[in-house]
Amino acid sequence: MIHIESSCNDLGSCFFHRTGFLGPKDQRIFLFIRGFLGSCAMILKYYAIQAMPLADATVISFSSPAFTCIxxxxFLKEKCTVWDIVFIVFTITGVVLIARPPFLFGSNDEDLVEDYTDRLKGTIAAVGGAVGTAIALVVLRKMGKSVHYMLTIWYYATFGLIESTIALFVLQEWHLPYCGLDRWFLVLISLLGLGGQVFLVKALQIEKAGLVSIVRTMDVVYAFIFQALFFHRTPTWLTIGGALCVMASTAGAAVVKWYTSSKKTKENQL
Known part of the structure; x- marks a missing residue:
């Protein structure tokens, strides 16, 4: 046990001896922005999941590639092509089909089981989370490989702890669930959430972003499956249509980016 503790301490000291807990001086502002907005986006996503169906909240959160492009x-002066505009339109269409605003679909939508006020709050939170995720990804791209990926996750976790603590005190909700099983669920959420961040950042470092984006669209499929299995709720055709629009937008943007980068590589080799 002591040996394991010593090894962990040595690993930590070796890592932070090179960069420090704050990271390189010229990258600290970007690390702060990434940590703050990344944790805000995750908090908003969790709120959206509570306020609206799981699949709907997941699909809207996947609209982040459109905001990332914008x-x-x-901020990065990247070119916005015609394909990018097409994918943005697809994404917005998907979000509208899922949110179903009354001025377009009427105030008495029979497919909406929950109160539309809650659904509207969930939609706003999900879109806000998507915007925060998009800015965080742009900041990560700006930093590139000049900062160790574990340091970006360190900022993400630290800001998440600070923001959650402040929010709980302000909302007077600083108490653990009464049920013992729910407490274990909280621990599981934290472990899976952190693990997901580690695997995502690492995947972006060892594999092309286009392929990672395509694989990540499977989150939407899993959300529909889990919603049907655990909550016994079948998605509506409008929700499925919106999900297909968002997934097509994300996958299409990834394919176009992969094709463009491959074409440039071949031209450079020639």
Whole structure:
């Protein structure tokens, strides 16, 4: 046990001896932005899952590639092609089909089981989370490999702890669930959430972003499956149509990016 503790301490000291807990001075502002917005996006996503169906919240959160394209054009000066505009339109269409605003679909939508006020709050939270995720991804792209991926996750977890603590005190909700099983669920959520962040950042470092984006669209499929299995709720055709629009947008953007990068590589080799 002591040997394991010593090894962990040595690993931690070796890692932070090179960069420090704050990271390189010229990258700290980006690390702060990534940590703050990344944790805000996750908090908003969890709220959206509570306020609206799981599959709907997951699909809307996947609209982040459209916002990523917009912010990349603004802050990274990346070109916005015709395909990018098409994918953005597909994403917005998907979000509208899922949110189903009354001024387009009428105020008495029979497919909506929950109160539309809650659904609207969940939609706003999910879109806000998607925007926060998009900016965080743009910041990660800006930093590149100049910062160790574990340091970005360290900022993400630290800001998440601080923001959650402040929010709980403000909302007067600082108490653990009464049921013992729910407490274990909280632990499981934290472990799976952190593990997901580690695997995502590592995947972006060892594999092309296009392929990672395509694989990540499977989250939507899993959300529909889990919603049907555990909550016994079948998605509506409008929700499925919106999900297909968002997934097509994400997958299409990834394919176009992969094709463009492959074409440039071949031209450079020639």
């Amino acid at each position: 912010f990349a054009c603004i």
